[in-house]
Amino acid sequence: MLSYFFRRLMAGIPTLLISFTLVFFIAHATPGSPWDTSSNRPLEAAVKARLDAKYHLDDPLYVQYIDYLAGALQGDFGPSFRDRTKSVTDIVAQFLPVSMKLGSAAMLLAVVLGLPLGALAALSRHRVIDGVVRLISTLGISMPSYVVTSILIVAFGVGLGWVPTFGWKGVFSASSLVPIFSLALAPLAAIIRCFRTSMLEVMNLDFIRTARAKGLRPATVIIHHMGRNALIPAITVIGAYTSYVLVGSFFVESIAGIPGFGRYFVLAVAARDYPVIIGTTLIYALFVIVINLIVDLSYFLLDPRVRAEHGR
Amino acid sequence: MRLSHALLASAIALLAVGEAKPVIAETPSAFRMIVGEPRYMDPNLASDFSIYVNAQLFQPLARIKSDGQLEMLQAKNIELGSDGRTWTITLNPNYKWSDGTPVTAADWEYSWKRILDPKVASDVAAFLSDVENADQYNKGTITDASQVGIKATGEYTFQVMTAKVAPQFRAKLALPYLTPVPKAVVEQFGDAWVAPEHMVTNGPYKLVSRVNDQSIVMEANPHYGGKKPAIPRIEMTIASGDLCTAQLRAYEADEVDFVTCLPSQDIDRLQKDPELSKQLDPFPLAATEWVQYDMTNPTWQDKRVRHALGLAIDRNAIVVAVSNGTARPAASIVPDSIPGGSSGDAIKGSVDDARKLLADAGYPDGNGFPQFTITTTANRGRPLIAQLLQQMWSENLGIQASINVLEENAYRAWVQSRKTEKYDTAIQGWWSDYADPANWYGDLVLSDFRQNHFSNAEFAALVEKGNSEPDPAKRIEFFRAANKILEEEQPMSAIQNPTDLWMVKPHVRGLKHEGVLNMYHIEEATLE
Numbered sequence: 098m099l100s101y102f103f104r105r106l107m108a109g110i111p112t113l114l115i116s117f118t119l120v121f122f123i124a125h126a127t128p129g130s131p132w133d134t135s136s137n138r139p140l141e142a143a144v145k146a147r148l149d150a151k152y153h154l155d156d157p158l159y160v161q162y163i164d165y166l167a168g169a170l171q172g173d174f175g176p177s178f179r180d181r182t183k184s185v186t187d188i189v190a191q192f193l194p195v196s197m198k199l200g201s202a203a204m205l206l207a208v209v210l211g212l213p214l215g216a217l218a219a220l221s222r223h224r225v226i227d228g229v230v231r232l233i234s235t236l237g238i239s240m241p242s243y244v245v246t247s248i249l250i251v252a253f254g255v256g257l258g259w260v261p262t263f264g265w266k267g268v269f270s271a272s273s274l275v276p277i278f279s280l281a282l283a284p285l286a287a288i289i290r291c292f293r294t295s296m297l298e299v300m301n302l303d304f305i306r307t308a309r310a311k312g313l314r315p316a317t318v319i320i321h322h323m324g325r326n327a328l329i330p331a332i333t334v335i336g337a338y339t340s341y342v343l344v345g346s347f348f349v350e351s352i353a354g355i356p357g358f359g360r361y362f363v364l365a366v367a368a369r370d371y372p373v374i375i376g377t378t379l380i381y382a383l384f385v386i387v388i389n390l391i392v393d394l395s396y397f398l399l400d401p402r403v404r405a406e407h408g409r
Numbered sequence: 410m411r412l413s414h415a416l417l418a419s420a421i422a423l424l425a426v427g428e429a430k431p432v433i434a435e436t437p438s439a440f441r442m443i444v445g446e447p448r449y450m451d452p453n454l455a456s457d458f459s460i461y462v463n464a465q466l467f468q469p470l471a472r473i474k475s476d477g478q479l480e481m482l483q484a485k486n487i488e489l490g491s492d493g494r495t496w497t498i499t500l501n502p503n504y505k506w507s508d509g510t511p512v513t514a515a516d517w518e519y520s521w522k523r524i525l526d527p528k529v530a531s532d533v534a535a536f537l538s539d540v541e542n543a544d545q546y547n548k549g550t551i552t553d554a555s556q557v558g559i560k561a562t563g564e565y566t567f568q569v570m571t572a573k574v575a576p577q578f579r580a581k582l583a584l585p586y587l588t589p590v591p592k593a594v595v596e597q598f599g600d601a602w603v604a605p606e607h608m609v610t611n612g613p614y615k616l617v618s619r620v621n622d623q624s625i626v627m628e629a630n631p632h633y634g635g636k637k638p639a640i641p642r643i644e645m646t647i648a649s650g651d652l653c654t655a656q657l658r659a660y661e662a663d664e665v666d667f668v669t670c671l672p673s674q675d676i677d678r679l680q681k682d683p684e685l686s687k688q689l690d691p692f693p694l695a696a697t698e699w700v701q702y703d704m705t706n707p708t709w710q711d712k713r714v715r716h717a718l719g720l721a722i723d724r725n726a727i728v729v730a731v732s733n734g735t736a737r738p739a740a741s742i743v744p745d746s747i748p749g750g751s752s753g754d755a756i757k758g759s760v761d762d763a764r765k766l767l768a769d770a771g772y773p774d775g776n777g778f779p780q781f782t783i784t785t786t787a788n789r790g791r792p793l794i795a796q797l798l799q800q801m802w803s804e805n806l807g808i809q810a811s812i813n814v815l816e817e818n819a820y821r822a823w824v825q826s827r828k829t830e831k832y833d834t835a836i837q838g839w840w841s842d843y844a845d846p847a848n849w850y851g852d853l854v855l856s857d858f859r860q861n862h863f864s865n866a867e868f869a870a871l872v873e874k875g876n877s878e879p880d881p882a883k884r885i886e887f888f889r890a891a892n893k894i895l896e897e898e899q900p901m902s903a904i905q906n907p908t909d910l911w912m913v914k915p916h917v918r919g920l921k922h923e924g925v926l927n928m929y930h931i932e933e934a935t936l937e
Contacts, residue, residue, distance in 0.1 A: 133821045138456070254658060261659075262658040367816070
């Protein structure tokens with residue numbers, strides 16, 4: 098099992114290198130300059146040249162590529178161009194935790210609500226409850242997060258005044274309610290759908306009938322026998338959404354005024370802040386790799402067949 | 410189900426780790442607003458909208474009043490010597506840094522030379538370009554800062570020598586871009602001097618805390634030399650993206666006291682609301698947006714073509730569509746509020762006249778006119794302006810344009826590359842940096858910042874004369890004559906003069922619009 102994970106971890110390295118190469122060249126190929134800000138006047142050519150020289154943007158692109166790669170391997174992702182007093186590492190340390198806290202809360206909400214609702218829908222198939230749950234899940238999947246966030250802010254912030262319309266005062270404050278719910282909606286809907294389907298598949302299998310025939314309590318059958326087996330496909334969905342939600346959503350964070358990673362990333366793209374664009378993309382790629390690995394790890398714990406295949 | 414327990418526990422642990430305490434305390438005596446993240450807190454570097462935040466912390470020598478006279482702030486006296494080049498500035502010793510130390514002439518000399526320092530690479534340097542040897546030092550052709558015409562001559566006096574007679578420098582002396590930084594603190598802490606624990610300021614407020622992309626808190630500077638601010642504390646929340654929408658929502662939910670811009674789709678509703686309409690506070694800006702023609706491109710070299718396109722624009726329709734009628738239709742480039750500008754010089758004529766001009770130029774009913782492109786940035790409602798122009802020119806003149814919309818930063822790069830590359834037309838704008846004709850006829854047109862490539866010897870000579878004429882009345886005459894040429898030649902066709910729309914809560918009194926940049930000075934306001 099260990100060697101399997103070691104191999105998987107090693108396979109992540111070329112993935113990271115390819116992501117880095119792609120984002121490096123795409124970022125530099127995008128027209129625009131990190132120095133020409135939104136002031137009325139165009140930047141003096143001499144000033145631009147000096148800034149380019151200071152940050153080595155006047156070097157040939159392949160030299161910059163190698164330099165950046167060499168720095169990145171030593172954990173130095175360079176300075177941010179948008180805020181020159183900070184390094185990319187500072188920025189990740191400041192903004193990623195905010196997104197991760199919100200994202201964790203949102204995923205927690207999605208899992209805690211999604212699994213029971215999915216099971217409920219499966220158990221009451223084709224009845225009213227099933228219809229209602231499926232309606233919720235269809236709405237959740239089809240409504241983009243920026244629409245949900247805007248509607249929630251207008252309704253509960255401007256209209257009712259229950260939550261602030263804007264800003265961030267920590268994850269345990271009213272300011273995080275709207276973003277958490279907006280972030281949770283899409284994974285919630287996906288979890289409901291996926292878990293409902295897999296529960297439906299599992300519930301007609303022989304071993305469930307056996308469990309029932311043995312006279313086990315219905316709750317035990319549902320949770321331990323059906324739930325555990327139906328969870329395997331749901332874990333894949335949860336994993337995919339976790340890496341997506343934890344690094345933050347630009348729309349939700351911008352609209353709700355959350356100083357998070359997703360918002361910063363898109364601001365960096367607009368500002369042509371190359372080191373931040375590259376650094377944050379690598380973090381994102383790393384997240385996807387690690388979470389996929391965790392998902393695989395969970396198969397080991399949940400599914401004896403996978404254990405049997407890779408175990409020795 | 411051990412896995413799910415473990416996931417749950419780790420998620421809860423993750424949430425609890427290092428949970429930040431709320432930064433902003435609820436204080437009823439604080440002035441609350443939403444701003445964009447300032448790119449620079451260092452006033453020697455800020456040349457974008459950061460200056461609106463900075464203006465609460467750092468103060469220039471003076472402020473320019475609507476009659477063109479200076480109102481002294483940090484300076485007690487500003488005097489121009491008989492040579493027309495030597496400006497002697499006497500500081501008011503009552504003004505102190507927020508740590509109690511005096512603001513000295515040495516601080517001013519240090520700061521302005523710091524702006525020009527090539528290693529600092531500040532955008533603000535352009536505002537000091539009139540100063541003797543400033544450009545050379547900034548471009549690195551001379552390395553000795555003592556040759557720059559800025560010199561402290563006493564503890565509280567310093568002299569600025571311009572390279573030639575430059576009457577427009579009076580307006581620049583009052584610019585919010587040209588403020589001092591504390592020499593001792595900057596030298597001690599380097600770039601980190603702007604951190605809240607180090608920063609000292611000379612303005613009405615001092616920085617108490619700043620969390621990037623989250624919040625800025627200021628409190629009254631106890632050592633401020635001017636009138637003590639009535640509002641002791643300012644709490645700014647940082648927004649990005651759609652700043653206007655975020656501000657309006659927070660305003661309607663009573664979370665902020667002040668809004669600096671409004672989403673255009675809400676203007677109609679706000680104007681019709683009996684309560685909110687009273688809180689609207691419009692300010693006509695000395696700014697213009699226009700469509701310009703590439704004057705080096707043969708298609709646009711026939712003046713009749715430019716006149717025809719200019720006359721075929723229905724400016725009222727554009728203003729209504731883009732800003733619900735709050736911007737003002739503009740027939741000429743330089744606003745009337747800038748000396749020299751005169752809308753009376755605008756070309757006159759009907760759509761029929763426009764058609765006739767185009768026919769005279771060899772394109773009856775637009776026949777044979779090449780298909781061309783209108784290039785524009787994606788923000789500020791400009792794509793809508795492009796669509797309206799496309800429609801008006803097609804319907805009125807029978808000529809066909811396509812539209813090329815570029816993301817803001819890409820558009821800037823596109824404009825810069827037009828220095829050598831041809832294009833057709835582009836939508837552009839200019840916002841007054843300072844209330845002086847040199848900022849329009851000189852900086853905008855002659856310096857060709859917008860790559861319009863308008864060259865006219867007579868116009869250039871008039872502007873040069875105006876720039877070096879010390880007598881104000883004679884000076885304006887030169888610019889008046891230049892304005893007539895600019896409009897008659899029509900290298901750009903004016904479209905609208907934008908208007909800033911503020912909203913101010915009724916319990917805030919005395920918050921005024923200041924200067925061509927429409928600054929706000931919270932120290933002047935009171936909360937009731």
